[in-house]
Amino acid sequence: MTPPETQLPAAPATVTLTIDGRQVTVQKGTNVLEAARAQGTDISYFCYHPGLSSPAVCRQCLVEVAGQPKLVPSCYTPVADNMVVITASERVLTARRQMLEFTLVNHPVDCPICDKAGECTLQKLYMEWDGHPSRSDVNKVHKPKVVDLGPTIVLDAERCILCTRCIRVCDEVAHQHQLTMAFRGDHEILTTAPGQVLDNPYSLNTVDVCPVGALTSKDFRFKMRAWELYTVPSVCPGCATGCNVEIHHAQGQAWRLVPRPNPDINKFWMCDEGRLTYKELTRDRVVGARLGDDPAPLEKAINYAAERIEQVRQEGGTVAVVLGAQATNEDLYLAARVAIDVLSARVFIAGRPAVPDRVDEILRSADVNPNSAGAKIFGRAAAGGIPELERALQNGELSLVWAIGEDLPLSEEAFAALDDIEMIVQASHEDELTAGADVVLPAAMWAEVDGTFTNVQGLVQRIRRALDAPGGAKPHWELTAAIARRLGVSVDEPNVRALFNEMKSKVPEMAGAEWGRPQPLVQLRFANSRG
Amino acid sequence: MAIGVKVVARPSGIAQDMYVSAVVKGLGVTMRHFFENLFGKKHIVTVQYPEERAVYPKRYRGLHRLMTRDDGSVRCVACMCCPTACPAHCITIVAEETGNGAEKRPAIFEIDELRCVVCGLCVEACPCDAIRMDTGIHAPPVEHRGDAVLGKLDLLAHTGKSEAHQGGLGGEWRGAPPVRTG
Numbered sequence: 001m002t003p004p005e006t007q008l009p010a011a012p013a014t015v016t017l018t019i020d021g022r023q024v025t026v027q028k029g030t031n032v033l034e035a036a037r038a039q040g041t042d043i044s045y046f047c048y049h050p051g052l053s054s055p056a057v058c059r060q061c062l063v064e065v066a067g068q069p070k071l072v073p074s075c076y077t078p079v080a081d082n083m084v085v086i087t088a089s090e091r092v093l094t095a096r097r098q099m100l101e102f103t104l105v106n107h108p109v110d111c112p113i114c115d116k117a118g119e120c121t122l123q124k125l126y127m128e129w130d131g132h133p134s135r136s137d138v139n140k141v142h143k144p145k146v147v148d149l150g151p152t153i154v155l156d157a158e159r160c161i162l163c164t165r166c167i168r169v170c171d172e173v174a175h176q177h178q179l180t181m182a183f184r185g186d187h188e189i190l191t192t193a194p195g196q197v198l199d200n201p202y203s204l205n206t207v208d209v210c211p212v213g214a215l216t217s218k219d220f221r222f223k224m225r226a227w228e229l230y231t232v233p234s235v236c237p238g239c240a241t242g243c244n245v246e247i248h249h250a251q252g253q254a255w256r257l258v259p260r261p262n263p264d265i266n267k268f269w270m271c272d273e274g275r276l277t278y279k280e281l282t283r284d285r286v287v288g289a290r291l292g293d294d295p296a297p298l299e300k301a302i303n304y305a306a307e308r309i310e311q312v313r314q315e316g317g318t319v320a321v322v323l324g325a326q327a328t329n330e331d332l333y334l335a336a337r338v339a340i341d342v343l344s345a346r347v348f349i350a351g352r353p354a355v356p357d358r359v360d361e362i363l364r365s366a367d368v369n370p371n372s373a374g375a376k377i378f379g380r381a382a383a384g385g386i387p388e389l390e391r392a393l394q395n396g397e398l399s400l401v402w403a404i405g406e407d408l409p410l411s412e413e414a415f416a417a418l419d420d421i422e423m424i425v426q427a428s429h430e431d432e433l434t435a436g437a438d439v440v441l442p443a444a445m446w447a448e449v450d451g452t453f454t455n456v457q458g459l460v461q462r463i464r465r466a467l468d469a470p471g472g473a474k475p476h477w478e479l480t481a482a483i484a485r486r487l488g489v490s491v492d493e494p495n496v497r498a499l500f501n502e503m504k505s506k507v508p509e510m511a512g513a514e515w516g517r518p519q520p521l522v523q524l525r526f527a528n529s530r531g
Numbered sequence: 532m533a534i535g536v537k538v539v540a541r542p543s544g545i546a547q548d549m550y551v552s553a554v555v556k557g558l559g560v561t562m563r564h565f566f567e568n569l570f571g572k573k574h575i576v577t578v579q580y581p582e583e584r585a586v587y588p589k590r591y592r593g594l595h596r597l598m599t600r601d602d603g604s605v606r607c608v609a610c611m612c613c614p615t616a617c618p619a620h621c622i623t624i625v626a627e628e629t630g631n632g633a634e635k636r637p638a639i640f641e642i643d644e645l646r647c648v649v650c651g652l653c654v655e656a657c658p659c660d661a662i663r664m665d666t667g668i669h670a671p672p673v674e675h676r677g678d679a680v681l682g683k684l685d686l687l688a689h690t691g692k693s694e695a696h697q698g699g700l701g702g703e704w705r706g707a708p709p710v711r712t713g
Contacts, residue, residue, distance in 0.1 A: 112610030112658045113635045146634065222626040222635055225611045 017083040032074035032085055033061050041087050044096060044125050046103070046211045047163035048075035051261075051268035052172055058163050059099045060125070063087045071095050093129075100129050106141045106186055107212070108158045109134075115220065116213030118227035119524060122161060141186045149179075150198030152272055153207060153215055157189045160214035166190065166206035173269050173362065174200035190214065201364060204272045208258055217256070219276065224255045227525035232466035233260055235453050237326065237446045238274035239358075240367040242455030245270060247278070247447050247466040248524070254278040254447055254467060265455065271364050281447055284430040286406075287471025290440040298441070298472050302479070305424045305439045306486035309343070309400060312422065317399025319343050320392065323379050324405020325351030325369030326428075327443075328451030329460065329510065330496050331476035332371070333503040335404045336378040338484045338491075346398070347382060348389040349375045353409040365456055369407075370446070374454035377509045390414035393421075400424070402483075404476050405443070406433050426479045441479045444469035450496050451475075452513060460513035592649050592664040595642050595681065596689030605687060606661035609637040613653035613662055621646035622653060640683040644670045662686075 016025045017035065024039040031054065033043050046058035056076035063074040066084035071092060074085070086092065103122065111117040143157035167179045167190070178196040182189055192198055198206070207217045229248040236243040236257060243266035245257045257278050259270040289301035296304075312319055321339035323332045339345040351369035359366040369375075376383070384392070386409060392398050393414040399421055406427035410418070415432070423437040428445045446453075448469040452460050469475075477499060481491040493499040497515060504510045546552050568575060578585050587593075598606045609626035627638035647670075653662050666689045673679045 112612060113608045117610075222609070222628065225615070227615065228611070 015079045015081050015083075017079050017081065017085060019085045020087055026079055028079070030079050032063060032065075032072075032077045032079055032083075035079050036063075036074065036085065036087055043074050043087055044129070045075055046121060046125075046161060047165060049165055049168070049209055049268070052165060052168040052209075055164055055168070058103070058161070060096060060103070062092060062095045062099070064089050064092050097129055100125055101135070103161050104130075104134065105136050106143075106158070107161065108140065110159070114156075114159065114213035115216045115222065116159075116210070116226070118225060120213060121211035143187075143189055147191075149192055149215075150203060152203050152218055153198050154218055154221060155190060156214050156216070157191075159212045160190050161212055162188055162190070163211055165209040165211065166215055169202065169205045169209055169269075170198070170200060173205060174202040175362075176200045178203075179206070201271045201273065201358075201360070202269060202362065204275055205259070205269050208268075220256045224250055227523070229255060229524045230466075231522050231524055232447075232464050233519060234447065234463045234466065235370065235455075235461045236270055236274040236277060237280075237370040237453070237463075238271070238277040238368065239365040240369060240372050240456040241265065241363050241365045242370060242453055242457075242459065242461055243270040243274055243363060244461070245274070247464075249447075249466050252467060254281055264459065265457070266363055269363060271362075273358070273364070278447070280429070281445055281467065282470075285470050285473070286427045286430055286434060286440060286442040287473060288442055289472065290434075290437075292438060298474070301439050301441055302482045303486060305402075305441070306483050308422050308424065308438070309402065309483070309487060312400045313343065315399070318397060319345040320348060320389070320398045320401045321345045322348045322350045322389065322401060322403040322405070322408065323375045323383070324403065324407055325349065325367075325372040325375040326405045326407055326446075327371060327375075327476045328446070328449060328463065329371065329374040329378070329454055329513075330451045330499045330503060331404060331480065332375055332378040333507065334477045334484075334491065334493075334499060335480045336380070338480060338487075338489055339402075340380065340382070342484070342487070342489045345402075346384070346392065347379050348384045348386070348392075349379045350386055350389065350403070350405070350408050351375065352407045367456065370455070371453045373456055373458055374452075374460075377454065377507060386410065393417040396420075403427075403433070404480065406431055408433055424483075426476050428473070442469075442471060442473035443479060444473045444475045448473070449475040451477075452500065452515075454509075458509065460510060462514070462516045464519060587667055591667060592651050592654075593666045594644060594664070594668040594670060594689060595647075595653070595686055596663050596666050597640065597683065597686040598661050598663060599687065605636060605640075605683065606659050607637050607640060608635050608659055608661070609640075610635075610658065612656040612658060616652040616656035618650060618652065619646045619648045621648075637683060640686060641680050642686065643680045645673075645676060645679040 013028055014025050015028050016023055019036050019039050020041055022039055024035055026035045026038055033045065033048060036043050043061045043063065045061040048054050048061060054075040056073035059073060061074045062071040064086040065072050111123060117123060145156050145158060147155040147157060149155045170176055170178045177193050178198050178200060179190060180193045182191045204217055207215045228250045230250060231246045231248055234245055234247050236245045244260040244262040246260050247254050248256045248258060257275045259266055259268060261268050289296050289298040291301055291304055309319060321335055323335055336347060339347050351372055354366045355368055356366045358364045390411050394417050401421060401423050403425045406425055406429055419436060424439040425433055425437040426441045426443040427434045428443045434440045446463055447466045450465045452462050454460050477496060484491050493502060500515055504513050564574065600606050609624050611624055614622040614624055621643040623639065623641040624637050625639040626635050629636045651664055654664055
């Protein structure tokens, strides 16, 4: 080793090491496991998670480092210059195989009734590494099964391989110490911390990170086998944060939402409330057009709506267009274009009322609409909010309200004032507003359309169609375009992609938006484990 | 090298063209069988179902049945291996919690016997010896398509006691293999 120069050069931010005979340069401070991954070598692991700290308890990621007598856990070993790592020598493979055998000693191997089967890391590694019957001839240690840990989660302690990922999710993501290990040796079990239940708003992330089926979500438990599910990347519609999610669907129905890693927004996580937003897709849906209380063909309802708008304009009345923050950028762009540039209508922005209680420093935002930022952009400077809309209604300034989305949290007086004027609503759910509206048009929801949402940071994110809309429901932009065409407005975009491109070229805030590539439909049985 | 073509001479002649000799010859065979069956040795292969029953081979795959445990509960744990293996998508299972140690059981277990292609893959796939096709009953004719959809109770009604070792062998698996009965 050469003695340091008198003037030390600045330490380089990167480190170059050799993994399996190939040189790789990574950021300083990276661990060997991530460095190997960057170079294209996968190292197996249970307890490591890229979003959590490394306790190195599972010993499944052991590698050989030249000059070190013992095998080292690659998740816990930071890279160093000129380090030589061997990830697949006979010694390493034997050690990993033996560790896997240890892990399986007390595991019940009840894959047929385990919800994780098909996306289980232990199952996957066993198939890849071992594949032999057990050599253990002692009875397995029995531990509690079907333990209720909290409102959302059930624990099967026998399946648990004590990786502590769930404990770290609670500690490091939710910042609440609600889980802990108790007892020692082969009697060690996962349990709630004294005086605690697992009820933090990020608790279901523990189910995602669980490499086995020890923690299962009460909501998803026994509903569907993982391998039957198809996955479609999308964005959570639960709040303005816009966590990236995968919609897992099968048989024309969404069964769960799971987070999709995005370092800029949600990292690896999402909140429990966001996960349950898929239930909205089947709750009280508007499945057909209505004129007042009478079901009507969609065509007729659209014609009637256009006639009413035309009549109000000829009589010199004021049309108000309400941009709902649950709709996509494309929907709102088209609605605003028609409203402002053609109808010279008054534009208001609406959405579900804010929930100040749910806000935290982690992911949850008080604004429970996925596209409030988009609505603000398209509503332009002239757009009012709910207070302005209430005032205008109570002063009788409006003759017709055309709402994109049914979420109008109006005061009772303003709501009563709606009765006196024409109300056209493009709605997904039945509620008070659709009950009293003159024209109800069935609108598709976020999982049933292609489009983009703008999150609170101003990032434009793509949502993708996973399901068919129920009944005759159509995307908002198609309904808006149909009404606009009957008003003599030229809407010549044939599809939502064309609308997106136009929006991107016309609206400066959308200039950086990307539509993204088409995604092949992937069934989870071909997507390996997610643990 | 081109393949050679062998030209076969077609039989011709007046007798051939008139077909009479061929008709007489054919009728002769028919009449011989008729009188033989009437008076002499019987060559009849038709089984007079349902008065007579054909003997099925031991491994004949008939209607499905669901097996029960010793306590009479259904062995199926709703693991969905059989609908996954089924090439005809004729099995529908909806799982539920049992509330006891078995954890999971089928709330709904339906097999559409009209869709079933009788391949037996569901039996192969079952990790619990819960579904079998050894009833020996072939699919009965039905008036309505819905009648061919057998529910959990229909399938359990075909039941017999399972031969599988209940609950696995635990730590004793190295010992003598279990004695199979039946």
